[in-house]
Amino acid sequence: MASAISANKAELLAIANAVASEKMIDKAIVIEAMEEAIQKSARNRYGAENDIRAKLDPLTGDLTLWRVVEVVEEVEDYFKQVDLKQAQKLQPGAKVGDFIVDPLPPVDLGRIDAQSAKQVIFQKVRDAERERQYEEFKDRVGEIITGVIKSVEFGHVIVNLGRAEGVIRRDQQIPREAARVGERVRALITKVERNNRGPQIFLSRAHPDFMKKLFAQEVPEIYDGIIEIKAAARDPGSRAKIGVISYDSSIDPVGACVGMKGSRVQAVVQELQGEKIDIIPWSEDTATFVVNALQPATVSRVVLDEEDGRIEVVVPDEQLSLAIGRRGQNVRLASQLTGHQIDIMTEQEASEKRSKEFAERSKMFEEELDVDETLSQLLVAEGFAELEEVAYVDLAELASIEGFDEELAEELQRRALEALERQEEAHRKVRRELGVEDALAELPHLTEAMLVTLGKAGIKTLDDLADLATDELIAKKREAPRRRNNADGPPLRRAQREAEKGGVLGEYGLTEEQGNEIIMAARAHWFEDEPDTQEAADADSTQ
Numbered sequence: 094m095a096s097a098i099s100a101n102k103a104e105l106l107a108i109a110n111a112v113a114s115e116k117m118i119d120k121a122i123v124i125e126a127m128e129e130a131i132q133k134s135a136r137n138r139y140g141a142e143n144d145i146r147a148k149l150d151p152l153t154g155d156l157t158l159w160r161v162v163e164v165v166e167e168v169e170d171y172f173k174q175v176d177l178k179q180a181q182k183l184q185p186g187a188k189v190g191d192f193i194v195d196p197l198p199p200v201d202l203g204r205i206d207a208q209s210a211k212q213v214i215f216q217k218v219r220d221a222e223r224e225r226q227y228e229e230f231k232d233r234v235g236e237i238i239t240g241v242i243k244s245v246e247f248g249h250v251i252v253n254l255g256r257a258e259g260v261i262r263r264d265q266q267i268p269r270e271a272a273r274v275g276e277r278v279r280a281l282i283t284k285v286e287r288n289n290r291g292p293q294i295f296l297s298r299a300h301p302d303f304m305k306k307l308f309a310q311e312v313p314e315i316y317d318g319i320i321e322i323k324a325a326a327r328d329p330g331s332r333a334k335i336g337v338i339s340y341d342s343s344i345d346p347v348g349a350c351v352g353m354k355g356s357r358v359q360a361v362v363q364e365l366q367g368e369k370i371d372i373i374p375w376s377e378d379t380a381t382f383v384v385n386a387l388q389p390a391t392v393s394r395v396v397l398d399e400e401d402g403r404i405e406v407v408v409p410d411e412q413l414s415l416a417i418g419r420r421g422q423n424v425r426l427a428s429q430l431t432g433h434q435i436d437i438m439t440e441q442e443a444s445e446k447r448s449k450e451f452a453e454r455s456k457m458f459e460e461e462l463d464v465d466e467t468l469s470q471l472l473v474a475e476g477f478a479e480l481e482e483v484a485y486v487d488l489a490e491l492a493s494i495e496g497f498d499e500e501l502a503e504e505l506q507r508r509a510l511e512a513l514e515r516q517e518e519a520h521r522k523v524r525r526e527l528g529v530e531d532a533l534a535e536l537p538h539l540t541e542a543m544l545v546t547l548g549k550a551g552i553k554t555l556d557d558l559a560d561l562a563t564d565e566l567i568a569k570k571r572e573a574p575r576r577r578n579n580a581d582g583p584p585l586r587r588a589q590r591e592a593e594k595g596g597v598l599g600e601y602g603l604t605e606e607q608g609n610e611i612i613m614a615a616r617a618h619w620f621e622d623e624p625d626t627q628e629a630a631d632a633d634s635t636q
Contacts, residue, residue: 124151126217131158139197144173157196164191226257227292231285237306238296239279245272252278252296259294267298267330267366279364281306298365299329307364308335311357312350320346323375326429330366332418334386334426336375347372371426379404383435386427390416393440403434407443454478461512462505471496472505480516484509517541529553536614538607543598550597559615561597567608568596 110120131147135158139145144161162175175183175193183193240252240259248263250272261280266272280296281303287293297303305322314320324336339346350372351358358370373385380395383404390412396405408416416437417424428435438446451473458469461480475494477483483491484506491502520541524534527548532555534544552558558566596608603611 120151122221123218124149126221129217135197145197159194159196161192161194164189164193223292227285227287230254230257230282230292230294234282234285235302235306236282237279237303237310238282239277242272242274242276242278244274250278252280254294257292257294259296261296261298265295265297265299267368269330270298270366299327301325301327301333304333304335304361304365304368304370307361308350308357311352311360314339314344314346314349319344320349324430324432326426327368328422328426330368332369332371332422332426333365334371334373334430336373336382336386336430338375347374379431379433383427383431383433386430387416387423387435390423392416403436404431405436405438405443407438407440410439410441413437413439458483462508464505464508480509480512484513520545524548527553530555533558533615537610538603539611540601543601546598546600552597555615555618559612559619561612563605563608563612564596566596566598566612567601567603567605568599 128147128149131149132145135145135147136143139160146159146161148157162173165174165176168174168176183196238254238259240254243251243253243258245251250261250266252259252261259280259282261272261278265283272278278298280298281300282294283297283300283302284295285292286295302325304327305325308322309315312320315322319341320337320339322335323338325333326335327333335350337346337350339349349357358372362368362370371388373388376382376385379397383395383406384392387406387408390408392412393407393409396407398405406416415423418426424435424437451470454473454477455466455469457480458464458472458477459466462469462483471494472483477486486506488499488502488506491497491505492499517540521534524541524544527545529544529548530553533539533547533553534541536558539547547553547558552561598608
């Protein structure tokens with residue numbers, strides 16, 4: 094049996110209980126820390142080579158100390174081994190190979206040992222406290238929490254959350270909002286990370302979700318799920334827009350969010366330092382939602398470009414500045430809210446654009462189909478914009494145009510096909526001059542025009558194309574992000590380059606499925622020899 098160390102049992106248990114209660118951690122963790130500290134101090138006294146163990150009874154406070162030794166025939170390490178004769182004295186029946194307990198006499202911890210033990214206990218408790226804090230906050234991401242501002246360091250606000258601390262980084266604060274030490278502040282928990290110095294709890298007052306959560310606190314219908322905020326966009330401290338929908342036809346979502354005499358929305362506005370909030374009805378119809386999102390401006394019409402994800406909005410001349418907003422704020426927030434790039438133009442600009450497109454298309458049909466101006470303009474007026482549309486449209490549809498007959502429709506389709514062949518031949522000639530090999534022309538979905546684009550980008554062989562990822566081939570060019578301030582320098586420039594780059598064939602509107610087919614077809618030759626190689630290997634093994 095291990096011998097007991099003389100110690101104040103009540104004092105040890107009292108310390109364990111006090112620390113566990115104060116730090117709000119499990120008492121067992123404190124007991125374990127004490128045992129580890131005593132073990133470390135005992136090794137300092139008896140020698141670090143010993144495998145010393147300590148056990149503190151959490152109920153009685155009894156403390157026992159021993160070392161573990163291995164039973165061997167011939168002792169080589171006197172710290173960790175014992176011969177069979179000595180082992181029999183310690184534990185009758187012990188055999189060679191057994192690990193037995195060798196009780197150690199009581200030890201009084203000196204001043205240095207006590208200080209060392211204290212450090213071990215503090216470190217263990219600190220680690221346990223950090224783990225508890227992380228476990229407490231890790232599942233609270235997306236919640237609003239209230240704390241007290243502890244300090245402001247390099248523009249970042251440190252918030253005391255009670256049993257932990259959070260940080261509101263400079264870019265997550267509401268601009269021009271003064272942070273005063275000792276004031277209470279509400280913020281959204283956006284991220285919780287483990288860190289050597291404890292959990293990092295990131296807070297935000299600028300995130301759109303912070304505004305959405307504030308509305309949920311002020312509007313019972315949102316909390317109950319009767320009304321939902323489908324989209325939100327913010328220019329923190331200045332202006333915001335939210336799109337709301339009601340799942341109960343008897344409840345007006347906008348009115349419910351505004352509240353009696355604006356009481357509900359004013360509570361949110363006050364928390365957001367006077368940020369103006371436009372509450373608009375959400376709609377599944379993109380055009381309708383865009384019209385609503387541009388309020389208070391009046392919209393004449395909306396033209397959707399589904400392929401590029403852009404929306405062309407036409408407004409009366411006198412509404413242009415209102416639709417764009419100061420420094421483009423209104424249209425920028427509307428774009429964020431709807432998830433589409435919105436282009437604003439006046440009636441006059443839209444008319445000029447349509448006239449220009451009409452003239453360009455008419456000229457193209459006139460030259461390529463060798464028809465007169467009246468006929469080419471008639472085709473454009475009927476909605477034809479490309480040669481492919483004329484060449485492959487149903488013959489009956491073409492013949493049904495007023496003033497056309499079947500004979501004229503057949504002739505137009507024949508000429509359109511010939512024009513497409515001429516274009517293809519011209520592109521083929523350029524492609525070969527660029528050195529793009531014919532094998533690429535046999536791949537699916539690729540036209541000669543696309544092959545010319547590939548050649549100009551230096552992609553001339555199957556291997557060149559096979560090395561590309563699908564995104565590198567077909568990704569569309571995205572709208573470059575706008576600069577907000579000089580502090581966003583280098584990272585923003587990188588983002589602009591990435592946005593402007595796009596895929597090599599991004600302008601042709603290929604789908605992801607088509608892009609995958611092209612890449613896989615280009616890689617097919619990599620695997621053609623594998624069966625033959627395997628057959629040869631099998632033949633060699635048989636011989």
